[in-house]
Amino acid sequence: MLLQLQERLKRLHRREDVSAAEWGDWRWQLRHRLETLEELEQFVELTDEERRGIAIAPGLFRIGITPYYAALMDRQHPKCPIRMQVIPTAAEEKVSPGEYVDPLGEDALSPDGVPCIVHRYPDRVLFLALDRCAIYCRHCNRRRMVGQETGMISRHEIERGLEYIRRTPAVRDVLISGGDPLTLSTDKLEWIVSEVRKIAHVEIVRIGTRVPVCLPMRVDDQLTSMLKKYHPLYINTHFNHPKELTDDARVACERLADAGIPLGNQCVLLRGVNSQPRTIEVLNRGLLKMRVKPYYLFQGDPVQGTDHLRTPVSAGLEILEHLRGRITGMGIPHLVIDAPGGGGKIPLLPNYLLSWGTDRLTLRNYLHQPVTYVEPQERDCSCAYDEVYFASP
Numbered sequence: 232m233l234l235q236l237q238e239r240l241k242r243l244h245r246r247e248d249v250s251a252a253e254w255g256d257w258r259w260q261l262r263h264r265l266e267t268l269e270e271l272e273q274f275v276e277l278t279d280e281e282r283r284g285i286a287i288a289p290g291l292f293r294i295g296i297t298p299y300y301a302a303l304m305d306r307q308h309p310k311c312p313i314r315m316q317v318i319p320t321a322a323e324e325k326v327s328p329g330e331y332v333d334p335l336g337e338d339a340l341s342p343d344g345v346p347c348i349v350h351r352y353p354d355r356v357l358f359l360a361l362d363r364c365a366i367y368c369r370h371c372n373r374r375r376m377v378g379q380e381t382g383m384i385s386r387h388e389i390e391r392g393l394e395y396i397r398r399t400p401a402v403r404d405v406l407i408s409g410g411d412p413l414t415l416s417t418d419k420l421e422w423i424v425s426e427v428r429k430i431a432h433v434e435i436v437r438i439g440t441r442v443p444v445c446l447p448m449r450v451d452d453q454l455t456s457m458l459k460k461y462h463p464l465y466i467n468t469h470f471n472h473p474k475e476l477t478d479d480a481r482v483a484c485e486r487l488a489d490a491g492i493p494l495g496n497q498c499v500l501l502r503g504v505n506s507q508p509r510t511i512e513v514l515n516r517g518l519l520k521m522r523v524k525p526y527y528l529f530q531g532d533p534v535q536g537t538d539h540l541r542t543p544v545s546a547g548l549e550i551l552e553h554l555r556g557r558i559t560g561m562g563i564p565h566l567v568i569d570a571p572g573g574g575g576k577i578p579l580l581p582n583y584l585l586s587w588g589t590d591r592l593t594l595r596n597y598l599h600q601p602v603t604y605v606e607p608q609e610r611d612c613s614c615a616y617d618e619v620y621f622a623s624p
């Protein structure tokens with residue numbers, strides 16, 4: 232696999248001889264990202280739509296593709312799921328009804344003077360540790376703030392974020408996101424994670440990252456031996472298509488899992504990329520083999536210029552309907568719409584409840600066979616021992 236990827240890369244950088252050591256060096260990968268029409272042209276047969284997309288991208292959202300991820304692209308087929316996630320098209324120019332710059336109303340949820348914190352739910356916060364990523368995904372819901380020329384969340388801002396968590400005892404769960412936190416240097420990431428860990432009321436730390444998907448060589452021994460000092464630590468990644476489940480990605484996930492880090496996947500439904508039930512079934516089976524638990528399946532957020540990538544809500548429901556009964560419950564994610572404007576995540580489920588009477592329910596199973604459940608005679612759900620167990624000391 233690696234040799235094959237390397238061969239492709241050599242063809243891309245014709246004048247350069249790429250050694251295995253360079254290819255496997257995550258900083259080399261970041262330095263050699265494909266960003267321009269000239270670079271992309273050497274690699275794929277671009278359509279007019281893509282050419283136009285690349286031309287308008289500077290005013291809309293940055294282009295950046297690691298050589299590793301670029302090597303997964305299909306040279307000829309413009310509907311290649313890798314290509315569709317990272318090469319812009321003319322459709323990004325169009326703003327459709329219901330689309331926003333900040334679809335989840337995140338900016339309004341930052342405490343005063345602490346822009347790198349988004350505090351929506353009482354017990355947990357999003358901590359935006361940087362505004363850079365390894366690749367720039369065309370469906371990104373934070374495209375307003377990632378990959379900008381200016382930007383760069385400063386050390387001072389991160390300190391204010393830490394200070395906010397220290398003085399907010401209700402926060403039990405800190406989700407370090409961005410941008411992509413695993414593109415920080417190990418030292419800087421360790422500073423942030425260790426400072427968060429020192430806060431007594433923080434119970435769990437989570438990191439959101441696309442690195443296992445687009446820069447798997449970043450998951451090196453230095454990183455995993457640093458991270459495993461800060462348990463309980465969870466990582467959620469973002470695989471969208473089985474084509475991304477390479478040997479390199481598997482090795483990256485296994486290293487993280489071997490460091491004791493439970494892994495989840497947050498997949499975004501993308502029309503024409505993964506909008507078929509079979510695609511998600513194969514993706515989720517593959518993820519479980521790589522020790523990654525499918526966690527969320529997101530309906531696309533209404534970000535300006537992403538209409539062409541969003542699915543109708545029915546597509547997600549059909550996928551869940553298909554998965555139930557065909558794949559272990561461990562491989563079935565929560566399908567959610569993150570409320571536009573900022574109301575939080577709302578779960579969606581196909582309807583399994585046909586009727587609910589006073590003493591019995593009629594349900595249906597995955598084969599659409601009706602099933603009756605008779606309720607128990609007694610229904611008082613209080614737990615008498617709770618008074619003892621939860622009594623204050």
Ligand SMILES: *Cc1c(COP(=O)(O)O)cnc(C)c1O
Pocket residue numbers: 349350351352355356357406576
């Ligand atoms: C998604 C999200 C979280 C985390 O939600 P979980 O359901 O706990 O994974 C936290 N804060 C914000 C603002 C979010 O959007």
Ligand code: SF4
Pocket residue numbers: 363364365366367368370371372373374377409410411441
């Ligand atoms: S890695 Fe995440 S934050 Fe970065 S561009 Fe992709 S979706 Fe956006």
